[in-house]
Amino acid sequence: MTILRIEHNVALDDYNTFGIAARARELVRVRSAADLQALVEQPALLRPGWIVLGGGSNVVLTGDVGKLVLKMEVMGKQLVGEDDKHWIVQAGAGENWHGFVAWTLQQGWSGLENLALIPGVVGSSPVQNIGAYGIELQDRFHSLEAVDMETGRIFTLDAAQCGFGYRDSVFKHTPARAGDYGLAGKAIITHVRFALPKVWKPELDYLDLQRKMQELGLHDPTAQQVFDMVVAIRSAKLPNPAEIGNAGSFFKNPVVSQEVCDDIISREPKIVHYPMPDGTVKLAAGWMIDACGWRGKSMGNAGVYSKQALVLVNRYPETGVRATGGEVMTLAGAIQTSVYERFGIRLEPEPVVL
Numbered sequence: 001m002t003i004l005r006i007e008h009n010v011a012l013d014d015y016n017t018f019g020i021a022a023r024a025r026e027l028v029r030v031r032s033a034a035d036l037q038a039l040v041e042q043p044a045l046l047r048p049g050w051i052v053l054g055g056g057s058n059v060v061l062t063g064d065v066g067k068l069v070l071k072m073e074v075m076g077k078q079l080v081g082e083d084d085k086h087w088i089v090q091a092g093a094g095e096n097w098h099g100f101v102a103w104t105l106q107q108g109w110s111g112l113e114n115l116a117l118i119p120g121v122v123g124s125s126p127v128q129n130i131g132a133y134g135i136e137l138q139d140r141f142h143s144l145e146a147v148d149m150e151t152g153r154i155f156t157l158d159a160a161q162c163g164f165g166y167r168d169s170v171f172k173h174t175p176a177r178a179g180d181y182g183l184a185g186k187a188i189i190t191h192v193r194f195a196l197p198k199v200w201k202p203e204l205d206y207l208d209l210q211r212k213m214q215e216l217g218l219h220d221p222t223a224q225q226v227f228d229m230v231v232a233i234r235s236a237k238l239p240n241p242a243e244i245g246n247a248g249s250f251f252k253n254p255v256v257s258q259e260v261c262d263d264i265i266s267r268e269p270k271i272v273h274y275p276m277p278d279g280t281v282k283l284a285a286g287w288m289i290d291a292c293g294w295r296g297k298s299m300g301n302a303g304v305y306s307k308q309a310l311v312l313v314n315r316y317p318e319t320g321v322r323a324t325g326g327e328v329m330t331l332a333g334a335i336q337t338s339v340y341e342r343f344g345i346r347l348e349p350e351p352v353v354l
């Protein structure tokens with residue numbers, strides 16, 4: 001029988017990369033699918049509701065958490081199979097993402113190098129379909145295992161069943177109507193499997209990578225060299241959460257129709273935008289926030305990172321006082337208002353606000 005240990009009044013300061021001070025009334029460390037099944041068998045524990053905390057790199061805590069916090073610590077990484085074209089590699093939801101990417105390369109399995117240094121854990125990676133430098137998680141995804149938190153049943157989903165979109169999946173949706181498919185608040189991911197190509201080809205289209213290759217005089221980089229370039233680019237542009245609290249990009253890049261984009265371009269010819277394969281256009285939110293003059297600005301102990309306006313930061317190292325979730329959200333609201341007034345676009349936060 002699985003014995004669950006409930007921890008009370010736990011400080012979450014070190015469990016969220018924003019470094020916001022908050023406490024969990026009750027916290028359980030989840031080390032296996034069996035732990036989740038044991039929880040399902042004790043409905044009283046789940047009655048206040050529950051939230052999943054992975055690496056805490058995609059949350060804003062706006063106060064103490066009254067729901068049961070499930071801290072994902074399912075570990076392990078291994079080769080679990082292969083087909084003609086792929087190695088199938090699996091990792092536990094609690095494995096550190098960057099550590100996992102580095103490990104796959106050490107084993108000689110390439111394909112995740114463009115996603116190096118993304119904060120967080122493996123279990124969160126499909127939830128928001130993490131993406132960077134021309135690769136999205138869905139490009140390398142094989143399947144995942146999750147536990148149904150109503151029945152305790154373990155089930156597997158393939159890529160199509162995950163409903164991946166830009167920073168989106170079924171795990172971000174609650175079913176609004178009968179028949180809708182949404183797993184937010186219903187299931188918890190315990191393991192993720194990746195299909196890594198046996199014949200590898202680098203993905204080098206992203207402008208920052210092109211620039212870096214030119215700078216280094218590289219033409220035909222190895223996967224390790226791509227990994228190193230991504231680490232260098234990210235380190236130069238994005239704050240290290242161990243030093244400056246942040247949750248990565250704070251807003252999603254808005255996706256609009258060609259008509260809306262043309263209308264904005266007629267007023268704002270310099271706006272950075274990317275045509276998408278389906279005919280829509282993605283606008284660079286960081287550019288818009290920067291254009292509104294927010295880069296490097298702050299409100300209270302929350303600020304806009306000086307080298308990337310899409311990233312909001314905890315000014316704690318500078319001010320000596322930790323930002324509250326309220327301060328972060330006040331700043332986010334002021335940015336949303338500026339961008340809406342100038343561009344007519346509503347920016348949507350990327351992290352989960354708790």
Ligand code: EPU
Binds near residue numbers: 132285
């Ligand atoms: N830009 C500015 N000023 C700024 C920030 C950006 O002018 O302050 C311009 C840049 O010069 C560039 C454009 O906006 O022309 C886009 O910037 P960048 O290449 O830095 O990428 P992003 O769209 O801001 C996205 C992801 C990042 C990912 C990078 C690289 C989202 C929400 N963010 O950022 O993901 O690392 O591309 O692929 O899609 C994350 O999700 O947490 C994250 C860091």
